[in-house]
Amino acid sequence: MAASLKADLSPKTVAFLQTHCFGCHGEEKQKGDLRLDTLSQDFTDPEATKVWSEVRFRMHNAEMPPPEEPQPIPEALAQITEEITFSILKGRAARQARRGPISHHRLSRSEYVHTLYDLLGVVFDAEAPGALNEDPRWHGFDRLGSMLTMAPSHLQRYYEAAEQVIQEAFPDTPRESKLERKEVGEQKRRLLQLGEGWSIHLPDSGRYRIRISASGLAAFTGKLPYLCLWHEHHKRSFQGRVLDAAEEAPEIIEFEGLFPAGHYQIRNHARTIKHANGGISMFLNELIDASQPVASLRGGHRSPWTKVVDEEGRPTMPLLLVDWAEIEGPLLLASDLAKREGVVPEEGQGPEAWLASLQGFATRAWRRPVDPVQIQPYIALIESEQEAGESFRSAYRTALSTLLTARGFLYLEEGDPETNRSHLQAHEWANRLSYFLWSSMPDAALLDVAQSGAWTTPSGVEAQVQRMFEDPKIDRFLESFPSQWLQLHRVGMFEPDPELYPRYGPWLEESMIHETKAYFAEMFRGNHPIAELVDSDWTLLNPRLAEHYQLPVAHPTHWARVDLPPHASRGGMLTHASILSLTSDGTRHRPVHRGAWLSEVILATKPSPPPPNVDPL
Template sequence: MIRQLAHTTAWTLIIGLWLPTLVVAEPAHRPFSEEIGPFMQKHCVHCHGPESQEGDFRVDTLSEDVGAANSVNRWLEVIEKINNGEMPPEDEPNRPTAEQGAVVVEWLAARIEEGRSARMAKRQPVSFHRLTRVEYANTVEDLLGVRFGVADPGGLNEDAEYHGFDRIGSVLSLSASHVEKYYAAAEAILDEAYPDKPIEKSVVRKVALDLQGGPSSEQRQQLEEQGLADKVRVDMWPGHQLRGGRPGPGNDMVKNGGYFKVRIQVSGMKPPGGRAPHLTFYAEKIDRLLFEQDILAPEDKPTIVEFTCHLPPGTTTFDVTNDVPGPSNLPRSGRSGAIPFFSLKQGRIPWQIKLTDEEGVPLYPFLIIDWIEWEGPIITDEVQAKRARYMPTEEGNLDQVRQCLTRFCEDAFRRPVSERETHRYVAIASQQIESGASAKAAVKTAMLAVMCSKDFLFLVEGDSAQPTDSLNDFEIANRLSYMLWSTMPDEELIALAHEGKLQDKAILKQQLDRMLADPRAAKFSVEFPRQWLQMHKLGMFPPDQNLYPEYDPHLERSMRGETTAFFQEVLDQNLSLREFLDSDWTMVNPRLAMHYNMDGIDQDKFQRVPLAEADHRGGLLTQAAILSLTSDGTRHRPVHRGVWVMESIFGKSPPPPPANVDPIEPNPVDSPKATIRMKLEAHKHDPNCAACHRKIDPLGLAFDNFNAIGQWRTEEVVPSGTGANPKVDPSGVLPDGREFAGPQQFRQLLLANVDDFNHTFIKKLATYSLRRTMTIDDREDLEAIAVQSRADEYRVRDLVETFVLSDLFQRR
């Protein structure tokens, strides 16, 4: 009955919501009557007008408001016909050129996008913006101290995205599937926060003999009698895994889930000029990497690494791996087997792979593990106190129930609540108590309903009773907190909202400075560039291992980390937007440094390093992550790279390509080897393709010196065909006639257009923060921010401050 009540309440409080969205403002354009009307009159109306309607299609009656919902589908048909060269037909006298058709297509596509954005950004008296999966996890952790695995199997649905952004209110719809997932999540979260039978914290240490299926029980006893049992170690060659439950704690410890500390005493030996051994700790059931780190520590001076992880209730198995490539790890050549391993000085079994040379110098990256220790579940005093605020201490005391649920509603809804709002939840708890449930169980049921309500799952802005375009103090607090921290406001921010001080720009600036200095602001440096730069595409097409054997998950995570760390450095140091276009530095860890052929990077963290001209890098566009996400796993894709530059740097979306365009075929075995650039030239012979490709291709071809995983090359490796691999040609001509010889010159041309990038960056930041697209109505506000940014030399932290203090940020 409890489950049924809460389930019904969840549906009642969520059903019936509508949501808004976003749009990208375009520069001023010529009106329909000048740009489109004459073309239609000259080439279309005589076959699709009042006197003749071939295919029952008329263009003279189509609305000139191209992006309007009632005409957009018909205009899309017009675009498709012109794009494909079907209309006007080939026998048409005075048939327009492909360039003339491309102008019409581009104009129509831009207006359709504007219309779509305007519809998405339409603001009703009340706006609802559903929390993303990331925001939900962070909010729940701040509210109850539980880290719910939203991306784990059985977690929450993936968020829909729009041009890379997954925070757009009108895109984040709500379905029955979502409600069921939220209900199950809330149950699991509350059960962990308030278990029926709490488990006491304990410490479990597993020594080497526990970690591997080595000596028999008889041999183990002998080792113990000889005092050697605690001296046995696990030698882990490249690729070696300790699998299954052995590296993990017992079932009782993780029965309720929670936070656990894991400590590992380990040594790591690195061969001269080679990779460091890389320790990974992976939970199989939830498909989650819990920890990874390069290990550098002498055999006789092992280090202890420590990390904290959150595990859901129930059992899981764990894998500990030396995750680096190396020799065969077949059992006969590597595992210690029944004969224990003590140290390299004592040597290994003759038939096993030798890990060092005669002088003890490592031949491969390898690890030596002494023990693994688990401690938990760990609940801090702060979390205990937070949870206690929401739970009555006396059975049958309804006043306490009401007080506790009022506190929970205010914290969960991130604003004050009225007695009328809390009454429904108090009524649920009262009904449960009357049915014989304990106060704890009754309040948990009411809390479940709160966590399935629209006021928890959505950021709500506006008031239907008193419509206004201005945000109140609590809405400002939420907007700022979810922008910078991707989670609910903290006590200080909420206290200022209660005092009505957040509309004071001096106070708001103080809070911005405080929040940017807080470690939680690292989430902004992860989430904003991830969405702006469409980083979700990284790894979407895993590189072919036969073509790129050096690519591995560690490298992919390092690529992603470079872009995040780069953005963080620009923000923290208040550097110019110009750094995103070109820089003489970047952020690397040892794995990425090896990928970039950089030496002297041993410490396993991202660090700022200077770039020389020979490194061929600088800014975002030459980072491996950006170059890889615009590839398809087998080859680089100049067109995709060009589209990415248009969207992420220039803020433009190219018109849709014609249907049924022939793909670029592999090089024939009996033909001379040809670069992808050479094959793209074939598209330019088709006039319907050439007009758009002239704008897109140069932006991608500028980076042809980089392969599909971002490595520098001077020739393109073509698997089939005759003759030598052809040389790369990264030169090009921009639509405005400016020429470049390669990526370095191209980046200099981008710097000359930094003001255009300034406008794009501000739009992207506003889209992310306001959770909607920008429309033509926002142009004045965006321009004012751009002007101030220009005056501030495009410094990024100053730009963020200007944006937060702007009228645009404080309006719906």
Template sequence: MTGRFPGFPEARPLMRFCQLTAVIAWLSLATIGYAQSPADHSETSLIAQEQIGRFLKTYCVECHGIETQESDLRLDQLQPDFAQPGTASTWIEVMDKMNLGEMPPEGSTLPSPEEVASVTGWIATELRQAERKKLGAQGHVILRRMNRAEYAHTVRDLLSLDFLPGESPESLLPPDGTAEGFDKVSVALMLDPSLLDKYFEVAQRIADSAIVDGAPPFPTEKMRLEMEDIAENRAIRYLCASPGIECQEKAIVLMQGSTRSFGVMKYPGLRQEIPIEGMYRIRVRAWGEPGEDGQPVVMRVRQNHPNADQQLLLETEVTATPQIYEIVVPRDPKCGEYNVSIVNEAGFQISSRVGNDLRNLQQKAGEEKNFEQVMRLQARQQMENLTWSKPNPAVADRSKLRKLIVDWLECEGPLFEQWPPKSHETLLFGGAHKPENEEYLREIFTRFLPKAFRRPVTAAEVDRIVTLCNSELAAGATFNDAVRTGLVAVLCSPKFLYLLEPSDATEKRPLNDWELASRLSYFLWSSMPDDELFALAEAGKLRDPAVLSQQVTRMLADEKIEGFTQGFGAQWLKTGEFRNFMPDSRLYRDYNDKLGEAMVGEALAFFGEVLRQNESALTFIDSDWTMLNERLAKFYAIEGVQGDHFRRVTLPADSPRGGLLAMAGVALRGSDGNRTKPVNRGVYLREVLFNDPPNPPPPNAGEVEPNIQGERLTVRERLIQHQQIASCAACHRSIDCYGFALENFNVIGQWRNQQDGEDFRGRNSPPIDASGTLPNGKSFADFAQFKSLLLEQDERFARGLAEKMLVYALGRPLEPTDRGLLNQLTQQMQQQNYTLSSLIHGIVLSDTFQTK
């Protein structure tokens, strides 16, 4: 195939073809109504203007007026026109100087803190409105390209193509720009030559995976390692000499450490176990014997892999009777070997490390003044006759230890769902019986292009791709390579990359059925329409309100609604920011990467459950249930949850959990790895639950200073000191109260009644004070009362959620003309138990959603 491999000289003609196609199409689209329209400036309230004018005249013009312009700044002629960059910059300077307390200067007539807060708040509001107008398009939904998640999902559904970890276009393409909190807003999704180069490279990889030549390069094989072979194998017989491993006649007993597959399990005819990247079935026959503590035996299966998130394959409790444990996982030659190990309790290992582990535990217990635990650990050391350097296996009683008995390990693969893969059959539908000629090429792309472009296509559009394929055949390429070339051209075309809704009119127009099908599917599925939506569009029935409502209900029940959870849900809840800081491992030993993944998973699974079960969205404020897997349930001290999958769990009556704010991931996000950050948490709450971000802070404004030597002030105490600064008070008093309410959750989301982190340890640490007063004047004593007060602001929450989802659905910032629709959506949610589905139906059935 000419142009298949990036970097080869022959690759450039196809790439130039794709680039020129994109540029020419963009220029033509821009001339027929796709370019962003300038937005009108909203009228500033005359009352506000008069108030600001009086303020400037009273406090500012003396130093910045007609006679004196200190720092070359003149304010007597400053206009409230925030659309002008120069004027907006002056207003920003005024706001920053006032926030910093530098203006008016000492010795001048000073305004009250309330007056300063009123003026700076007005400036911040006007700046936000001006920015939205700049990004807006007079209510029009303007041209945008698919973001990388939508691109990956569309390729998946278009070609029936599954991707291995790290091979999805979503992993290969660079991050998308965001606006208004989402990566679906058109003005943030630009397409430059460097990005088009990346699309070309990704399209080539997709084409190579989608279309295959001949039989599989490596057939499926099964490789097994019987444990009795370990003692005879030079590569791994050393395992039998380990004090924590016992080799028996038909099995291996693990009290610590792990087995290995390397050097024994090899693919036939090769030196390695994994011949090619793909899916593999790993099977282990094993059982367990509980130790003296009666705790279950946990088995872990891991693989060597350069990416940490792909190393752990399985972690599960084993039964007392032999069972076969099976997993199907992606693997590649980079993985090398894999192993099976027993998960020991912390500090309980028969190795040279055990003495050090016990010493560390004793030291920690001593620091916490837990002398009972110190004596218990010392007695255990003496009982097991362990020294600080190494154990005495002849004396240590291993009968008290948990044991994992492994009979055999097995690896089968690479696995193929079918061959040729479904993606191959989707394109080359005729199989081997079709003649490889121009007529067949035309049939292929006549079938393929309408789905790829998500609308009917013209004969000229098909001709263009067929001509390109014919040029490949004329250059000596195989038929499959020629089809690959056509596929690459389609995947790089702006007609594929962009969600097209052409219009040469200056007025709004209704979407046609094909456009509505795409807008609907990319809203709810982050992917292309399916066959049923295409059929309704072709029949001209999709615009019927009853039909459209039925389709929304059907789509909400489809498994592809996961695209909405990963798209809207993840970005609304900001789950991508949960793990921005790694907790200090010395202070928070319970945290690890897998627990961090579970914290993110809880929030997404919770969103999915609220959506699927038609729960009230108010459960994001408070609920008597949450979504847990085994790892997170143990962290929350909730019993009876097993396995890695998330499931709905009713919370104990005395549990502090329930709702978004009680999730460990939210607490982790609102921390810096060492201490909690109430300001950060307060900002998060206002942004997520109410879509009410606070005004921007002045330049270089710190959140809270660390303790100086000799001080032991809590974060709360330092923030309250910070509030005494007049220029900081107004903003912090409307933010900090929300963060203080969450102070019972430490850096990693554990419930605490006493201060921890930083320099606070032990029973003498100060108690947590989670009380406060909300900006509306209502006070709370603790976290439970706080959530009750938030529930009283249900209308504010519903409106904020409606604003967020409408931005996501339309791909543009909201404008004053959207106010009526927002009122309607908020009222509809209140009447229908605040469900997400009622909000989604309301948006889809609105004229705004159905209009270009």
């Protein structure tokens, strides 16, 4: 039988298989339809490798040979398992080398947005209606080069996006930040019961400072309201916090950050109340006299579903009382304006100045050295636009927007088809590292290190990685990687049955997702042992999630790290509500699906298909 085996495995391993395996999986007998004496040892063959992986797994778990058969010496079994493992890894590497590299791939939507912001300081909402196509996912990941192809439907949207971004960065008249105040009404306050909101509008995407004067009244149970800014198109909140402020002493809450354009609601985060007839109702908001306390509303209501206080004048639910909202923006930070310096030359300068400015901008935008010859078509475009009657500024904007639709901007490129080189150049290394950790273009410091040659030494790479870890842009990695790896975009896909989970709502769902992301970030920043991904004595909770887990509230309004009691089962990510909901259907747990998810996502092992005579779940 040994003659039928290839010589990929050592004679010692072949002898082991003859002694302990071929009796049940050989010429005369094939238990489980498995025959090893004729199984190919070409580990570049994925089908054969799949079988060897199963054999290795069963050997490692002491399932082969079975307990009733003569057992090998444990040390010998460990050596055989190690050799098969090494052969599998060698075969995988050989397959990948044979496959050839992907020399270029399109920027993902998130990479496109971050690159535009780091290049020009412009906030572009890629998820707005009609903006950019959604990126395809593969096992949760949306940044795989082989998936990020360019379809005809993309092109027109990229042209429109580039024009919008350049127009915003270089308008004919400088944009000014505006301050708008929206009053509820003279001597009036907006009462926001659970699930209701008060609308505000941001006309443009950008950085805003939003200030809200409001009171937060706890229900008689002690639960506080959660004030958030809920985007009506994106269907999620962008900022929020628990509010505890007396009715006669409203608090001014300030949110500042990057916001997409659109309609927002200042919302007391949604929860539904089930009627006796089985229907679901959202509470309505009301205008109330600011001179009268909420307790005065306890009488005169037509329905108990709108009664906000009990007979003792205590709120029956968490309430928000809003006085006004103040919107300042878009804020133009000096750091954002600095990104645009030198991009547009002074009007009246000639083609030489255009060339210098465009070459400098293209070098940053295309993330590689740019030859002046490559800029000549853009010089010609400016001249032709001016001949057609366009102003210099309009013509120059056309050249810039065309540059942002070039292959060098929309794609990450590596290699050189003319020389067929097999090694990375300095700027390509910088791009790889930057798009991995920052989802965006490399900064000047990283490019300087690349050009100096320090990137070729382990100490040089380590120093840059550590610097990048400490940059705020690392938050992009800490946000996107766990979302893709753990497939958190699927949380809420199967809405829980309101009969079984009447208290489930957007605030809880967002808290579930945030817990897992924050836990991953804490693991990363604190350099915790990797075992704590699955088992730990701590987690991070806000009041809503602490209530859901029936754990003590660590902080009345904010997220906080919590040391779990010995009896708690919430340590590690696998028992996070977000992860458990992924493998449920809204009414019950699905153990088989949960096991398959665990195998694929955590153990990186695709489970075997079910036997042919087993009905699908």
